[in-house]
Amino acid sequence: MIELEGAISPENTLFVLLCFEGPDVYSTAGGLGTRVTELSEALATQGYTTHLIFIGDPYKPPVEHRVDGRLILKRWSQWVSKYYPNGVYDGEEQKLYDYNESVPQHIYENIARPAVEQGKLVVIMGEDWHTAEVMCRISDLLHWFGIRQRVLMLWNLNSLMSLHRINWGRLSYVTTLCTVSKYMKHKMWELGVNPLVIPNGIPARHLAPVDPAIATRLREIARQGDSRRLFLFKIGRFDPDKRWMMAIEAVARLKHSGHPVTLFVRGGIEPHGAEVLSHAYHRGLVIRDVIAQRPTLEQCIEAVANAGPADIYNLRFFLPEEFVRSIYHAADATLANSGHEPFGLVALEVMAARGIAVTGCTGEDYAISFENAIVTETDDPDEIVGYLLHLGRHPEEQERIRCAGFRTAEQFLWDQVIENLISKLEFLARKQNIVLK
Template identity: 80%
Template sequence: MMKLDGAISPENTLFVLLCFEGPDVYSTAGGLGTRVTELSEALASQGYTTHLIFIGDPYKPAVETRLDGRLILKRWSQWVSKYYPNGVYDGEEQKLYDYNESVPYHIFTDIVRPAVAEGKTVVVLGEDWHTSEVMCLTSDLLHWFGVRDKVLMLWNLNSLMSLNRVNWGRLNFVTTLCTVSKYMKHKMWNLGVNPLVVPNGIPSRHLNPVDPKDVERLRTIAHRGDPNRLFLFKIGRFDPDKRWIMAMEAVARLKESGHPVTLFVRGGIEPHGADVFRHAYHRGLHIQDVVAHRPTLSQCLDAIEQAGPADIYNLRFFLPEEFVRTTYAAADATLANSGHEPFGLVALEVMAAQGIAVTGSTGEDYAVSFENAIVTETDDPDELVGYLLYLNRHPEEKERMRVAGQYTAKQFVWDHVIENMIGKLEFLARKQNITLVNSGVIDVISDAPVRASMAREAGQAKGVEHSSVM
């Protein structure tokens, strides 16, 4: 006897996440890899069987299970990646072709078919433009075999890159479009689509207290004997959208007005970095490079302390999470003042560590200026200068904002975000007339001869053979 309750649960639903990036060092190029890694782990921790299909390290196992078998990592296109050792986007087009050709058959044969036979619903979530075509092809294949109505398909947009390569009419027809903020929703209106908003999240560990002794030591190092010296931090890619020049100019103007600053900088390898440091140098700011090799928190502090006096410390080494969170907590402010930010994950991480985040006015839906963060509305460096001096004159406001910011961050841990997503999935399941059951077998999918027939007709038989997961 089956009990119908209309609620999505780990007993009746499993997830398939499709993304180019993933948890391997080889597979991570930015925030997207962090997002899918943490989302998949959070889903599995809540009890959902979760498959993450990504372009993985070619020398790691093709299939790896974690969290008692609930999280299944599937490293795709490894045979292609062996020819392209420089990360996930090396050989991008070749990997994309292989991914599109082979993933749909794997999803139907090895995931959807047995799941539906057990009376379970499958949720397929694709991330960013690389998965737009594979989502369409998967939908077509599932429709051919008569199981498309058993599967919820969502496609999520995290950035505005390569949107000219997306067939919006087709994708909007076969999936439910999603994005990570109201700002991005409004951007997508210009494309003639209206996505659902499911925000990004942070792991609950980011709420763990930072050691106050490390915070105090870092502040002492940054102040260099002057307790009135402002301590600022900025981390991110060297991209004009991040408004690095605005930050450097603000630091220069603060120094000129008699308010010295220590700024910790961690950028990337992008060419814009040369423009950033050139501007700082011409504005009379003293820049000191700091190097280290995979340091611990204590070694990070030692390296900076030994670097000598400077206005700007260019941290040219991998920053361990413990050091980053300590810096968020110790700094007077972290400058996440982007002119374009789909969500603003850095600022949320700052707030989780009880830091002061300075954001832009784009995707940071959670930020309320002078309540839980500082929100800049222009690219004028004087706006930054004015807000930072205000905080310096009102330390009680600064402390209140630190507490309010962490309270906000608690609302965006992945467990809460998943609750948001489940609510939307249940709405979509009702719209699609999917029956959610607690137990029991409700259908059996036709056998391999039908699949073979489809493969011949579509000319895709070869695509089945070069699936990366063996």
């Protein structure tokens, strides 16, 4: 048995995070990249040596140290990525093969064996289906060399994609399965497994106050001279699961019933986007594309202000974090009304900016309707319409929801999530006969 002084701490434990996505623009396609970037930084900030092995930008350094050297970024399969310039999932199968073949030996020789020889505990965490096979191979290799019992291995599920490719019996035998919400836990019950729930988190910087002058300018632009005009925002991939059609139809019904709306939209490059905007056009909504090249906050605001009157502003450029948070705060509501949402990170970010989130009712365990958010339980656009009109008639509720949402966001900072994670790890260490003194 490995014996450690005290509980799990930065002095006796190091982390290895495995994920296809990561902090590079090349490596980020959605919330998964945000999750591993923020989690790895938070662990390193707390003092833990943390290795993040991901499919990185082929033209950046293969190894990069951040957070005073405690966060080690390892850009994997760069030689493959050079042939596939269109992001992390371009050439996906080729990258997956290389990742599975080469990562296990690296972890054993360069991370796990030296750490175990120093008496340290190694925690390896894999994310989503891309890492299921490599986690199994790592476990087999560590077992072969006699150190598997000194390593904790967790595999986390963030989405329901490609689950048919996973050997659940093997994966659940060699790792502890985890997921990010009770909703996802119940989804995994259907697969015959019972994971631990360790939620997502947000960085502390998201709690910083939004500049009120910026928020006022955004509201003035969105109101277009009409103080009655609702200001809404929706951001996310153009995926049917995000219920874009429900949101667009709600905006159209509000407009045609005498309640004008300005909707800021930031989608992706998915084909569903054409269907969404076509529906908006045929429902009589005026759409303006807003284009900019890597703009600053001020340039973002100017681009929208100069676009001309519209019902929908289609923001076709990368949105700086400060701009997004300013919109969250300034808008009357952000429509995060997904029909399937494993966790709901956008809604939590809205709460942190003292905004009002309209959520679905799947993975958003933290959302309580008309307490800290607005929760939709159907795909009926009139549900959104009714709730927004109710808020308009009761402005005192708006402020109460914003304040309660902010208090909720404070409970989901990465520091709090890591405390939850460490408690789970200490439980797993006891099960594995690792003595924590």
